[in-house]
């Protein structure tokens with residue numbers, strides 16, 4: 001049976017038509033096929049033409065509820081003087097916002113407006129409107145809450161912000177603080193990981209918690225929280241000391257190898273040194289270092305379990321450097337420096353019309369010149385103290401920092417002080433509830449999207465509207481057009497239908513528009529060892545274990561062990577609070593989904609049974625977690641595979657959701673107890689640096 005025929009058979013059986021789509025429930029953005037009957041979404045699965053093939057995860061398949069959720073936001077809303085939302089027309093909404101934006105620009109300059117977003121490729125329209133036309137430099141993704149330290153480590157080490165992994169061809173996979181066989185399931189990567197395991201690859205997981213991935217691993221290294229940098233450096237010490245590194249790669253493709261080797265030796269980063277810091281036996285560190293150096297190809301990578309610490313940036317630099325010194329770079333079975341598809345901006349704005357920002361991006365003036373995204377934790381300082389300059393208006397699109405960011409009290413205070421706050425969402429989210437104006441966006445089933453994916457090779461997805469927009473909701477491109485027109489930029493937003501701008505965006509792809517529309521996805525060749533021709537995109541053209549850029553900005557140019565994590569448990573707050581993700585939810589936007597809530601209706605905290613016994617706590621009890629800034633009550637689960645002295649929470653549930661009848665009142669909003677600690681270099685949020693006391697509630 002060929003690929004198209006399975007679709008056709010499903011269509012015939014179910015009387016549906018299938019429309020290529022994309023799933024944005026989690027950041028993996030799987031290309032999908034959306035099956036529609038009578039303008040209703042009846043089924044979603046992975047796109048047959050993509051590497052994830054027809055698979056989908058539980059969140060993806062349940063996502064059809066979004067297309068028919070009676071709690072969806074359907075009309076623009078504006079808060080009145082008494083703080084109650086009233087429906088307004090789109091025309092009024094655009095006029096009010098545009099007028100305020102022009103007023104702010106005149107009084108304070110365009111940089112007084114910030115725009116925060118996550119996940120949506122249509123953000124190209126807001127980028128062009130806000131940065132190129134209106135002229136603010138403060139348009140940013142929400143990366144600081146997510147993978148910011150990894151992105152900067154990728155840039156500073158490999159010259160690439162988003163290294164991926166070629167699991168399938170790997171023989172040794174070393175994962176630090178990431179859980180792909182648990183919550184973080186990318187459909188294509190998971191398939192490849194499972195294939196690698198079937199072919200006999202060895203999987204080693206470093207995590208203070210026996211995660212689902214750790215359960216499936218050949219080896220689990222239960223490490224002390226925040227100490228992964230010490231483990232990576234000690235492995236490096238062993239590999240250099242025994243001469244097991246790839247001398248040819250180090251000599252020809254690494255910048256600063258000699259000085260790095262000297263730095264590792266002179267700082268005494270030995271396995272014995274790391275043993276007391278990491279809690280991992282020196283013999284085990286030696287064994288894993290030897291195995292990593294000898295097994296080819298191998299891959300080492302880390303995610304939230306590393307970047308959630310303020311030393312995470314340098315820890316990841318040390319992990320990334322391990323791949324390089326063993327020659328495991330951009331080849332089959334290695335870290336891959338992904339190539340992007342040749343997408344163009346959808347709006348054609350002549351160079352002479354492009355605004356020149358008057359001031360640098362706010363993060364640069366706040367002392368984070370290398371931060372890939374603005375650390376959203378810095379916004380309150382700018383709004384409340386006008387430091388380094390006033391910030392008067394904030395836009396939020398597909399983000400919910402009232403839930404997702406630490407220190408909820410500070411966030412609320414900031415919202416109250418803004419002259420204008422606008423949230424564009426599909427629900428009346430907790431951030432929307434704190435905003436002046438709320439704009440309803442059409443969901444991923446109702447709009448077009450042209451985007452790059454996270455597959456290791458170049459891949460462009462063209463998602464298309466499968467059903468009409470619910471209520472009067474609009475896709476972001478139409479929202480930006482409406483706003484742009486009122487701000488006097490109407491001439492750049494000329495299209496009859498989404499196909500017109502999509503043709504502009506995809507003009508450089510090597511297939512025709514019609515073919516792309518039919519398939520919903522295009523992928524190019526996954527090229528290996530691109531550095532042989534192109535070098536690395538760093539300032540020296542090599543992998544930089546010694547970074548001249550970091551040095552120039554006054555940071556440590558080489559990965560060093562940084563034991564200055566700000567928050568450590570003490571007598572008053574004896575537990576370290578760390579985070580994991582929910583298998584059945586993503587962030588804060590799946591909690592109104594009845595299918596997912598039927599599986600997992602609330603979040604929880606986990607505790608080692610030995611700790612629980614001492615505190616008189618039993619499985620299923622409600623406990624109180626108190627940090628220096630706030631306290632919350634949450635259900636507890638006992639878990640033997642969690643190092644004593646640690647509490648691990650799953651974030652996502654439990655705040656307002658006035659329009660979310662399924663979500664309302666379920667679970668615990670945990671972020672009030674996390675304070676705003678950020679990495680000094682990347683500006684990434686250190687969610688795992690929190691100390692708490694625990695008692696039975």
Ligand SMILES: Nc1nc2c(c(=O)[nH]1)N[C@H]1C(S)=C(S)[C@@H](COP(=O)(O)OP(=O)(O)OC[C@H]3O[C@@H](n4cnc5c(=O)[nH]c(N)nc54)[C@H](O)[C@@H]3O)O[C@H]1N2
Pocket residue numbers: 026027059146147176177178179180182183184185206207208209211223224225226227228303304305306578579580581582583584585586587648688
């Ligand atoms: N189902 C589901 N999937 C998701 C998401 C979701 O919410 N739900 N979120 C998506 C997003 S936004 C992201 S960024 C990714 C995140 O993907 P992952 O990073 O894979 O997600 P986590 O489950 O947070 O895994 C982090 C792991 O780090 C461990 N950890 C904590 N402290 C340390 C430490 O000091 N050292 C080490 N080595 N490990 C530590 C935790 O115990 C946890 O198991 O997942 C994405 N996929």
Ligand SMILES: Nc1nc2c(c(=O)[nH]1)N[C@H]1C(S)=C(S)[C@@H](COP(=O)(O)OP(=O)(O)OC[C@H]3O[C@@H](n4cnc5c(=O)[nH]c(N)nc54)[C@H](O)[C@@H]3O)O[C@H]1N2
Pocket residue numbers: 118142145146147304397398399400401403404405424425426427429430441442443444579580581586587588589651670671674687
């Ligand atoms: N304590 C703790 N906090 C964390 C984490 C953690 O592990 N622990 N994880 C962090 C991580 S990795 C991340 S990435 C962030 C995520 O945090 P955010 O980037 O803020 O994402 P979400 O919290 O999922 O909120 C997404 C919002 O988008 C809305 N939405 C969904 N689909 C659409 C759409 O199509 N259009 C529009 N306009 N809106 C839509 C949802 O209703 C929701 O309000 O959270 C971070 N916060």
Ligand code: SF4
Pocket residue numbers: 023024025026027028029030056057058059060061185186187
């Ligand atoms: S892995 Fe993420 S993007 Fe893919 S189907 Fe599941 S929720 Fe959607």
Ligand SMILES: [Mo]
Pocket residue numbers: 027145146147
């Ligand atoms: Mo994330």
